[in-house]
Amino acid sequence: MKKTKVLIGLASCGIAAGAMKVYDKLKALQDAEKLDIVLKRTGCIGMCFREPLVEVIDDSGSYLYGDVNEEKAVEIFDKHLKQNEPVKDYIVKCDLFKTKDDIFWDGQIKIALRNCGVIDPENIDEYEEMGGYQAIKKILGEKISSEEVIQTVLDSGIRGRGGGGFPTGLKWRFAHNNKADTKYIICNADEGDPGAFMDRSLLEGDPHAVIEGLIIGAYAIGAKEGVIYCRAEYPLAIKRLNIALDQARKKGYLGKNILGAKDFNFDLYVKEGAGAFVCGEETALMASIEGERGMPRKRPPFPAESGLWAKPTNINNVETFANIPYIITNGAASYSKHGTEKSKGTKVFALTGKISHGGLVEVPMGISIRDIIFKLGGGIIGGKKFKAVQLGGPSGGCIPEYLADTIVDYDSVTATGAIMGSGGMVVMDETTCMVDMARFFLDFTCKESCGKCTFCRVGTKRMLEILTRITKGEGKEGDIQKLEELAYQIKETSLCGLGQTAPNPVLTTIKYFRHEYEAHIIDKKCPAKSCKQLLTYSVDPEKCTGCTVCAKNCPSNAIDGERKKVHFIRQDACIKCGACFTKCKFDAIIVS
Amino acid sequence: MRVKRILQSKDEQEKNAPVDLSLMDHLLEKYKNKKGNLIPILQGTQNIYGYLPHTAFAKISEVTGLKLNEMYGVATFYTQFRLNPVGKNIVKVCHGTACHVQNASAISEAIEDTLGIKDGETTPDGLFTLESVACLGCCSLAPVMMIGDNTFGKLTGSSAVKILKEIKIKESN
Numbered sequence: 001m002k003k004t005k006v007l008i009g010l011a012s013c014g015i016a017a018g019a020m021k022v023y024d025k026l027k028a029l030q031d032a033e034k035l036d037i038v039l040k041r042t043g044c045i046g047m048c049f050r051e052p053l054v055e056v057i058d059d060s061g062s063y064l065y066g067d068v069n070e071e072k073a074v075e076i077f078d079k080h081l082k083q084n085e086p087v088k089d090y091i092v093k094c095d096l097f098k099t100k101d102d103i104f105w106d107g108q109i110k111i112a113l114r115n116c117g118v119i120d121p122e123n124i125d126e127y128e129e130m131g132g133y134q135a136i137k138k139i140l141g142e143k144i145s146s147e148e149v150i151q152t153v154l155d156s157g158i159r160g161r162g163g164g165g166f167p168t169g170l171k172w173r174f175a176h177n178n179k180a181d182t183k184y185i186i187c188n189a190d191e192g193d194p195g196a197f198m199d200r201s202l203l204e205g206d207p208h209a210v211i212e213g214l215i216i217g218a219y220a221i222g223a224k225e226g227v228i229y230c231r232a233e234y235p236l237a238i239k240r241l242n243i244a245l246d247q248a249r250k251k252g253y254l255g256k257n258i259l260g261a262k263d264f265n266f267d268l269y270v271k272e273g274a275g276a277f278v279c280g281e282e283t284a285l286m287a288s289i290e291g292e293r294g295m296p297r298k299r300p301p302f303p304a305e306s307g308l309w310a311k312p313t314n315i316n317n318v319e320t321f322a323n324i325p326y327i328i329t330n331g332a333a334s335y336s337k338h339g340t341e342k343s344k345g346t347k348v349f350a351l352t353g354k355i356s357h358g359g360l361v362e363v364p365m366g367i368s369i370r371d372i373i374f375k376l377g378g379g380i381i382g383g384k385k386f387k388a389v390q391l392g393g394p395s396g397g398c399i400p401e402y403l404a405d406t407i408v409d410y411d412s413v414t415a416t417g418a419i420m421g422s423g424g425m426v427v428m429d430e431t432t433c434m435v436d437m438a439r440f441f442l443d444f445t446c447k448e449s450c451g452k453c454t455f456c457r458v459g460t461k462r463m464l465e466i467l468t469r470i471t472k473g474e475g476k477e478g479d480i481q482k483l484e485e486l487a488y489q490i491k492e493t494s495l496c497g498l499g500q501t502a503p504n505p506v507l508t509t510i511k512y513f514r515h516e517y518e519a520h521i522i523d524k525k526c527p528a529k530s531c532k533q534l535l536t537y538s539v540d541p542e543k544c545t546g547c548t549v550c551a552k553n554c555p556s557n558a559i560d561g562e563r564k565k566v567h568f569i570r571q572d573a574c575i576k577c578g579a580c581f582t583k584c585k586f587d588a589i590i591v592s
Numbered sequence: 593m594r595v596k597r598i599l600q601s602k603d604e605q606e607k608n609a610p611v612d613l614s615l616m617d618h619l620l621e622k623y624k625n626k627k628g629n630l631i632p633i634l635q636g637t638q639n640i641y642g643y644l645p646h647t648a649f650a651k652i653s654e655v656t657g658l659k660l661n662e663m664y665g666v667a668t669f670y671t672q673f674r675l676n677p678v679g680k681n682i683v684k685v686c687h688g689t690a691c692h693v694q695n696a697s698a699i700s701e702a703i704e705d706t707l708g709i710k711d712g713e714t715t716p717d718g719l720f721t722l723e724s725v726a727c728l729g730c731c732s733l734a735p736v737m738m739i740g741d742n743t744f745g746k747l748t749g750s751s752a753v754k755i756l757k758e759i760k761i762k763e764s765n
Binding site: 012016017048051192193197200232233235272276288292293350351359390393394426428437440449450 | 594630688690742744
């Protein structure tokens with residue numbers, strides 16, 4: 001009989017949901033009762049909407065418990081672990097019977113996330129047990145040449161998962177063909193897109209997979225030094241990466257003469273970012289590593305020719321690297337059999353916003369957006385109407401409901417005006433105002449613009465001013481045209497991806513939701529009832545009980561009325577703060 | 593583009609309570625002759641003092657030969673660096689896309705009301721500094737805020753305020 005294993009998901013999101021308390025509780029119970037079980041931490045399995053998660057694996061099978069708190073942990077401990085009676089009510093996934101959450105897993109294929117939520121990320125032995133470091137052993141053991149490695153990556157069809165979608169094998173070949181004594185390989189872990197957290201999950205859940213991918217990349221292009229550029233906002237990812245690097249060095253996967261190979265030396269270090277979205281752009285990222293302001297440089301020369309410290313450099317994203325060991329171990333065909341003709345393999349998406357099943361999913365390319373949202377994602381929270389989905393963060397665009405049957409591959413998504421990006425999917429329902437959404441993204445890119453190119457620096461600011469005016473009900477005729485004009489100018493005259501894509505959220509919302517812009521500008525109305533300045537608050541005489549709470553909380557004393565009599569809002573004094581609406585216990589404030 | 597300014601009052605403060613610059617010696621020794629050392633040195637300095645003291649710049653320049661203008665250029669470029677002292681607890685309210693859609697501004701407003709400070713400011717008692725940040729990567733728990741290393745998810749205005757009040761009670765004991 002094997003020891004029963006208890007796995008607790010302790011990624012940042014799990015910890016925020018209270019998983020550490022659950023872990024401590026179970027540990028205390030185990031110590032007190034001296035129960036012979038293995039209690040271990042693991043990364044994020046992707047089911048964030050049920051966090052904290054506890055998985056119990058015993059002889060009969062695996063049981064995943066969701067929404068666990070300290071009380072439930074005690075119950076699971078007493079019933080399942082001590083008396084071998086699973087607590088069925090809390091189980092969200094089990095290989096013995098079906099649960100209502102099974103739909104979340106149907107259609108998922110885990111390649112990049114293969115070990116996340118399965119292994120202890122701080123233990124290299126567990127990664128090795130799952131077939132880890134086999135790929136680099138295979139390459140060095142069978143003396144596979146760097147050209148052959150590149151060919152395998154090329155054959156797999158994998159394209160840059162950071163959003164660019166450039167074929168990874170081709171990128172490696174360029175760096176390989178540039179002859180130089182010193183070359184660098186960089187892992188871009190500066191996941192700045194608000195709404196995307198797949199790289200964080202990977203680094204926290206399976207750091208060795210990313211490191212092995214980097215070692216293979218270094219072998220292929222001939223780099224001796226590598227850098228993982230990780231955002232400082234991810235302290236746990238940085239901590240686990242550093243633990244993993246130490247372990248890999250001790251086992252001889254990093255350092256001089258790796259695994260006994262005579263002329264293969266490679267080492268890696270983690271560089272903490274300092275909080276600048278533009279540093280996700282490869283030339284800005286390299287400037288930041290060199291200790292300068294993270295401003296993009298002109299290309300050509302491309303990094304493959306002259307990158308970090310003016311040496312040939314190859315940059316890939318975290319998710320790309322995590323896929324590489326799998327491709328080398330299992331062959332190119334095992335990867336390219338998934339996906340569409342031009343976009344092979346799988347992609348990780350972060351589902352957030354007004355979606356029932358928020359979390360991480362890994363699906364084959366070619367699945368439709370509707371399937372992701374309504375099958376895996378469980379539809380919209382509270383049964384509201386699905387309006388649009390934002391793909392690709394501030395550089396991407398909004399895809400409206402009627403285009404939800406678009407399949408996810410690089411070319412189909414680009415055709416809608418959005419981009420694949422790193423895979424953040426923010427779902428919006430009927431209560432989200434699209435003009436406000438566009439304003440939100442512009443506000444972000446305007447702040448994050450590095451200031452080098454005039455149109456990006458000044459143009460985004462002017463666009464933001466126009467959008468802010470529109471959401472305040474001060475829009476003028478011709479604003480939409482002005483926005484479009486500025487958008488195209490910024491796109492054409494910016495050096496890097498940030499400026500070239502910053503207007504995308506505005507352009508796509510104008511394209512698909514022009515009527516909402518017009519409603520704001522001409523009718524001075526916000527159809528989603530989200531822009532506060534455009535709302536009118538009034539009292540429903542049927543429901544008002546005259547409790548005076550609204551009048552007491554009104555900061556501008558705009559509400560009149562005696563106790564136990566219907567109240568009245570004076571529109572000329574109302575500042576539309578919404579305080580009365582939130583404070584009223586009887587739903588008697590009407591918003592229109 | 594963001595614009596950062598140095599508060600005039602800060603120089604006065606530093607004059608009254610001089611910063612102990614010897615705390616930086618170890619850090620400077622470690623990074624002195626390394627290429628690309630500017631950002632790690634600034635990060636290390638901020639870890640020591642909680643912000644980048646005015647006098648520290650001169651010391652770094654003296655020891656490493658880095659130019660003052662380059663250092664200020666970098667320090668004002670990245671959001672991480674602070675040129676002014678901060679409170680004991682930095683309250684980072686996430687304003688990423690997912691949090692925005694889930695009404696993160698209600699969290700900020702509730703905190704601003706309770707603490708009586710605006711985004712980027714510090715309470716007079718030095719307990720809290722309020723910051724809005726782009727994305728903390730806990731989108732599935734939106735709206736989120738982070739205090740120290742602790743992340744709090746699925747907040748409402750009142751639950752966020754409750755957390756602050758609990759900290760305040762703990763600190764006063």
